[in-house]
Amino acid sequence: xxxxxxxxxxxxxxTSVINASACGVIETAQTHxxxxxxxxxxxxxxxxxxxxxxxxxxxxxxxxxxxxRHTPSGAFGSxxxxxxxxxxxxxxxxxxxxxxxAHDIGYFFYNGGGDSADTCHKVSQxxxxxxxxxxxxxxxxxxxxxxxxxxxxxxxxxxxxxxAVSTKEASLDVASMCDTSTKVFILEVMGRHAGWxxxxxxxxxxxxGDPPHIILFPEIAFxxxxxxxxxxxxxxxxxxCVIVASEGxxxxxxxxxxxxGSTDAFGHKQLGGVAPTLATMVKSELGYKYHWALADYLQxxxxxxxxxxxxxxxxxxxxxAVEFALAGKSAVMxxxxxxxxxxxxxxxxxxxxxxVANVEKMMPRNFIxxxxxxxxxxxxxxxxxxxxxxxxxxxxxxIPQYAKLKxxxxxxxxxxxxxI
Amino acid sequence: xxxxxxxxxxxxxxTSVINASACGVIETAQTHxxxxxxxxxxxxxxxxxxxxxxxxxxxxxxxxxxxxRHTPSGAFGSxxxxxxxxxxxxxxxxxxxxxxxAHDIGYFFYNGGGDSADTCHKVSQxxxxxxxxxxxxxxxxxxxxxxxxxxxxxxxxxxxxxxAVSTKEASLDVASMCDTSTKVFILEVMGRHAGWxxxxxxxxxxxxGDPPHIILFPEIAFxxxxxxxxxxxxxxxxxxCVIVASEGxxxxxxxxxxxxGSTDAFGHKQLGGVAPTLATMVKSELGYKYHWALADYLQxxxxxxxxxxxxxxxxxxxxxAVEFALAGKSAVMxxxxxxxxxxxxxxxxxxxxxxVANVEKMMPRNFIxxxxxxxxxxxxxxxxxxxxxxxxxxxxxxIPQYAKLKxxxxxxxxxxxxxI
Numbered sequence: 001x002x003x004x005x006x007x008x009x010x011x012x013x014x015t016s017v018i019n020a021s022a023c024g025v026i027e028t029a030q031t032h033x034x035x036x037x038x039x040x041x042x043x044x045x046x047x048x049x050x051x052x053x054x055x056x057x058x059x060x061x062x063x064x065x066x067x068x069r070h071t072p073s074g075a076f077g078s079x080x081x082x083x084x085x086x087x088x089x090x091x092x093x094x095x096x097x098x099x100x101x102a103h104d105i106g107y108f109f110y111n112g113g114g115d116s117a118d119t120c121h122k123v124s125q126x127x128x129x130x131x132x133x134x135x136x137x138x139x140x141x142x143x144x145x146x147x148x149x150x151x152x153x154x155x156x157x158x159x160x161x162x163x164a165v166s167t168k169e170a171s172l173d174v175a176s177m178c179d180t181s182t183k184v185f186i187l188e189v190m191g192r193h194a195g196w197x198x199x200x201x202x203x204x205x206x207x208x209g210d211p212p213h214i215i216l217f218p219e220i221a222f223x224x225x226x227x228x229x230x231x232x233x234x235x236x237x238x239x240x241c242v243i244v245a246s247e248g249x250x251x252x253x254x255x256x257x258x259x260x261g262s263t264d265a266f267g268h269k270q271l272g273g274v275a276p277t278l279a280t281m282v283k284s285e286l287g288y289k290y291h292w293a294l295a296d297y298l299q300x301x302x303x304x305x306x307x308x309x310x311x312x313x314x315x316x317x318x319x320x321a322v323e324f325a326l327a328g329k330s331a332v333m334x335x336x337x338x339x340x341x342x343x344x345x346x347x348x349x350x351x352x353x354x355x356v357a358n359v360e361k362m363m364p365r366n367f368i369x370x371x372x373x374x375x376x377x378x379x380x381x382x383x384x385x386x387x388x389x390x391x392x393x394x395x396x397x398x399i400p401q402y403a404k405l406k407x408x409x410x411x412x413x414x415x416x417x418x419x420i
Numbered sequence: 421x422x423x424x425x426x427x428x429x430x431x432x433x434x435t436s437v438i439n440a441s442a443c444g445v446i447e448t449a450q451t452h453x454x455x456x457x458x459x460x461x462x463x464x465x466x467x468x469x470x471x472x473x474x475x476x477x478x479x480x481x482x483x484x485x486x487x488x489r490h491t492p493s494g495a496f497g498s499x500x501x502x503x504x505x506x507x508x509x510x511x512x513x514x515x516x517x518x519x520x521x522a523h524d525i526g527y528f529f530y531n532g533g534g535d536s537a538d539t540c541h542k543v544s545q546x547x548x549x550x551x552x553x554x555x556x557x558x559x560x561x562x563x564x565x566x567x568x569x570x571x572x573x574x575x576x577x578x579x580x581x582x583x584a585v586s587t588k589e590a591s592l593d594v595a596s597m598c599d600t601s602t603k604v605f606i607l608e609v610m611g612r613h614a615g616w617x618x619x620x621x622x623x624x625x626x627x628x629g630d631p632p633h634i635i636l637f638p639e640i641a642f643x644x645x646x647x648x649x650x651x652x653x654x655x656x657x658x659x660x661c662v663i664v665a666s667e668g669x670x671x672x673x674x675x676x677x678x679x680x681g682s683t684d685a686f687g688h689k690q691l692g693g694v695a696p697t698l699a700t701m702v703k704s705e706l707g708y709k710y711h712w713a714l715a716d717y718l719q720x721x722x723x724x725x726x727x728x729x730x731x732x733x734x735x736x737x738x739x740x741a742v743e744f745a746l747a748g749k750s751a752v753m754x755x756x757x758x759x760x761x762x763x764x765x766x767x768x769x770x771x772x773x774x775x776v777a778n779v780e781k782m783m784p785r786n787f788i789x790x791x792x793x794x795x796x797x798x799x800x801x802x803x804x805x806x807x808x809x810x811x812x813x814x815x816x817x818x819i820p821q822y823a824k825l826k827x828x829x830x831x832x833x834x835x836x837x838x839x840i
Contacts, residue, residue: 014596016589044599072589074596081600161818168819169436169492169721176434176494179464180501185717203819276693296713297605301589304725307818387818398581398727398807399588399623 003035004106006325007049008057009042010141011112011119012080015155016072016162016303017314018111018141019403023068024318025109025139026057030065035326040103040410044077046110046119050092050418052099059408069315070393071403072303081420082115086126093126095418101132102413107325108134111318113142113153114358117333121353124331137321138333138353141314143300145196148359149351150335152386154317155300157310160200161387162302163189163244166295168204171211171242174291178240183288184231185242187212188275189295192248195219195363197299201244202375203383211242213373216274218248219363220372222257227278228285230373235288245274304400308389313346320348344385423455424526426745427469428477429462430561431532431539432500435575436492436723437734438561439823441531443488444738445559446477450485455746460523460830464497466530466539470512470838472519479828489735490813491823492723501840502535506546513546515838521552522833527745528554531738533562533573534778537753541773544751557741558753558773561734563720565616568779569771570755572806574737575720577730580620581807582722583609583664583715588624590713591631591662598660603708604651605662607632608695609715612668615639615783617719620803621664622795631662633793636694638668639783640792642677647698648705650793655708665694724820728809733766740768764805 008025010018022041029036041055042048048055055076057065068075083092100108110120117138124136140147145156167187174185191197195217202215213234216222234241250256258274275292282288317334324332332350339345367379375383393400428445430438442461449456461475462468468475475496477485488495503512520528530540537558544556560567565576587607594605611617615637622635633654636642654661670676678694695712702708737754744752752770759765787799795803813820 010596014593047600071592073592077596077599079597079600164819165724166718166722168822169723170717172491172493172822173434173717173721176430176497177499179497180467180499187718206819273696276696291716292714293716293718294712294714295718296711297590297593298586298607298713298715298718301593302586303589304585384817389818390812390815392810392812395810397804398809399584399626402588402592 003037005037005104006039006107006109007042007054007100007105008039008109009045009048009111010074010076010078011045011110011116012078013143013300014074014078015141015143015300016158016306017154017311019068019071019073019075020311020314021111021139021141021154021318022075023065024315025322026065028319028322032322032326036107037104040105041076043407043409045079045081046083047079047081047420048077049099050095050420052412052414052418054103054410055407056410059406064403064405067403069311070303070391072301075403075405076407083119083122086122093122094130096123097127097130097132098414100134103410106135108136109139109321110136111139111141113144114147114360117147117353117356118358121331124353135325135330137324137329138356139317139321140333140335143197144191144194146194146360146362147356148361149333149356151338151346152336154310154314156196157307157313157386158302159190159197159299160203160383161307162299162305163197163200164203164387165305167201167212167242167244170293171204174240174242181289182291183235183240184282184290185240186275186278186290186292187244187295188247188273188292189244190299191218191246193218193360193362195246198244198246199363199367199375199379200383200387203380203387212244213238213241214243215374216243216245216249217363217368218246218250220368221252222249224281228281231282232286243278245278247274249274303393306391307387308391309386311391316348324350423457425457425524426459426527426529427462427474427520427525428459428529429465429468429531430494430496430498431465431530431536432498433563433720434494434498435561435563435720436578436726437574437731438531439488439491439493439495440731440734441559441561441574441738442495443485444735445529445742446485448739448742452742452746456527457524460525461496463827463829465499465501466503467499467501467840468497469519470515470840472832472834474523474830475827476830479826484823484825487823489731490723490811492721495823495825496827503539503542506542513542514550516543517547517550517552518834520554523830526555528556529559529741530556531559531561533564534567534780537567537773537776538778541751544773555745555750557744557749558776559737559741560753560755563617564611564614566614566780566782567776568781569753569776571758571766572756574730574734576616577727577733577806578722579610579617579719580623580803581727582719582725583617583620584623584807585725586715587621587632587662587664591624594660594662601709602711603655603660604699604702604710605660606695606698606710606712607664607715608667608693608712609664610719611638611666613638613780613782615666618664618666619783619787619795619799620807623800623803623807632664633658633661634663635794636663636665636669637783637788638666638670640788641672642669644701648701651702652706663698665698667694669694723813726811727807728811729806731811736768744770
């Protein structure tokens with residue numbers, strides 16, 4: 001086997017465990033120095049390859065690389081850049097192959113969601129067409145948990161744990177004050193198309209009737225009257241109502257609640273955000289005092305409350321990607337397979353990228369209660385193992401100690417610059 | 421010494437460690453059974469006393485009481501109810517004393533902020549006037565850290581830690597994506613009058629130049645032009661800009677930014693929330709892509725990331741309150757005194773309630789950098805010890821296990837009902 005270099009890039013929205021996958025790739029590659037030469041990381045993802053901005057991982061100590069396992073977000077930078085088809089824009093693919101060739105890169109590890117699975121697949125195909133075959137392996141990552149053919153996506157378990165824990169804690173807050181203060185609390189969470197993250201809020205409940213009382217999924221058409229009735233009934237019964245709302249929650253006609261432009265008591269259009277829109281609706285129709293929170297980036301960067309299971313899986317998919325490459329595989333996604341045992345177990349699997357690209361996995365209807373406002377036991381069985389275990393980062397002076405990389409670029413070998 | 425019962429109540433906005441103070445009160449009282457009979461807790465705070473809804477703590481096991489130490493929010497319920505002066509409304513005071521007398525209550529432990537310090541003081545005075553002297557001890561609690569005569573308030577250290585950790589994590593997220601995505605991130609935090617919580621965001625920075633790049637305090641008049649210039653300069657230099665904004669940030673004329681009603685690109689009035697208002701301002705004036713988060717109740721209930729120092733102090737002030745009462749004291753607040761040693765140390769102190777009531781402690785000007793957008797080394801020296809140490813709750817199935825109390829009420833002894 002000829003020794004060749006490897007290229008690793010992070011793609012799309014970052015997660016609190018994507019660096020654990022990077023750690024898995026790098027540490028595993030470094031134990032195969034006979035087959036894998038240097039590992040380069042794309043500065044800001046695939047853009048780094050196009051611009052020939054390759055970070056030289058060998059400039060980092062083994063100790064620093066190890067700290068990636070507990071460092072959130074993208075340590076090498078990520079980007080939102082989707083390559084067009086080869087027919088539409090061959091220049092980008094040609095440039096990629098040119099850069100890979102110049103730096104003797106034979107392995108391409110792409111760590112991202114659906115779009116990057118697609119890119120990874122194309123790179124594998126086109127590199128062959130262009131006479132410089134690259135082994136391209138996709139490493140799954142997405143907080144949205146919307147990739148098919150993998151039981152779950154690394155990144156999701158930790159955001160799920162964050163949302164479940166935050167929902168539980170905020171619910172205790174509301175419950176303790178509801179007699180004279182806030183009656184309705186709304187937590188807005190990520191998930192533009194799929195309701196997995198919102199569903200995780202349901203794990204805050206120990207028993208039926210516990211908060212959250214209402215979960216809004218993108219998969220279930222929002223019915224204003226039904227929603228308001230449920231809020232009112234819940235407040236009358238429990239004294240308060242806790243709602244977890246997916247940012248992608250929408251009306252039957254596809255209008256996002258966030259864009260529905262409801263009008264507040266002053267006649268002003270209320271824009272942006274599911275939570276404030278719902279809050280205004282509740283206030284104007286039912287008169288209840290409300291509070292709302294928008295977790296935004298806090299949820300997907302919250303490494304301090306990461307799921308141990310998620311961290312382990314994130315590392316494992318990175319490790320497996322290298323092992324797959326060394327076994328001669330290409331155009332595959334590393335996947336996580338749930339064992340059919342009673343007690344939760346998982347193992348590494350693989351899926352051809354041809355199958356994965358651009359398919360989104362939504363919440364199955366039987367994961368959502370009949371009234372559309374909660375999760376079923378089936379959903380709980382699926383979700384609960386993914387948030388198991390804590391994996392605390394080390395702290396110094398009360399603050400988590402996260403990796404600080406040097407991110408030193410290797411010298412350019414190409415004379416041409418590529419503008420994107 | 422005659423054996424008498426004790427009454428404990430939680431007041432105002434809850435915190436992630438107020439139950440640790442409750443735990444300190446109850447466990448300490450129970451070691452003095454020769455002097456303190458039963459401990460009652462007010463259901464929903466002082467309202468519980470007025471309504472004669474007294475929770476019988478003796479119905480809870482010692483094990484359950486111990487779990488209060490790691491349980492956020494108000495386990496007995498809290499309320500926002502400020503007693504008027506005796507001259508304005510003698511009925512409430514008379515009722516309180518009537519209830520205390522009926523249940524042989526000689527000790528009143530009131531766990532809250534400035535308003536409850538005032539109430540506690542009045543109860544002590546008026547109970548003497550009415551011929552049924554109560555020993556009233558105030559136990560400080562407030563996330564806002566705005567009580568005078570105590571180095572800091574239990575509750576603050578944990579919200580400070582949450583804000584510092586969240587700022588650090590979200591900053592890593594923004595930094596990793598800024599090349600092609602979000603350039604400006606705004607985290608809105610609590611603090612209507614004092615900027616202590618926003619200041620804590622500054623602890624996310626390890627060295628000068630680290631995020632957060634801008635902190636907005638209520639104490640510093642907001643200057644739109646200066647702010648926008650600083651945002652632009654920061655993005656140009658670092659590629660991104662992280663802002664921690666206090667909900668109480670305001671213009672020179674006292675108009676809250678949140679209420680300033682800026683207009684978005686569509687000509688719609690933008691209402692509510694400092695973060696969305698600033699985001700709209702940044703977008704329309706500088707054109708940067710933004711994201712923002714509003715932590716709301718998540719920050720003050722985040723027991724999962726509580727400061728160990730804060731938990732210890734919260735327990736200690738509860739314990740000290742009972743010891744003060746047993747030593748015959750009344751009308752005092754338990755305070756925390758910082759030792760004048762180089763290494764951080766603290767001890768319990770006391771302050772007459774006559775001095776405490778209705779005084780707010782703002783950030784001193786020398787805690788804020790000259791440009792008004794950051795914290796000084798002096799502020800860091802003050803703040804850093806308060807977030808020291810982690811004090812994780814126990815987990816089961818990936819979720820923190822928080823106390824579930826029975827909250828059984830004692831039988832009423834009074835025939836009259838009190839309407840509030």
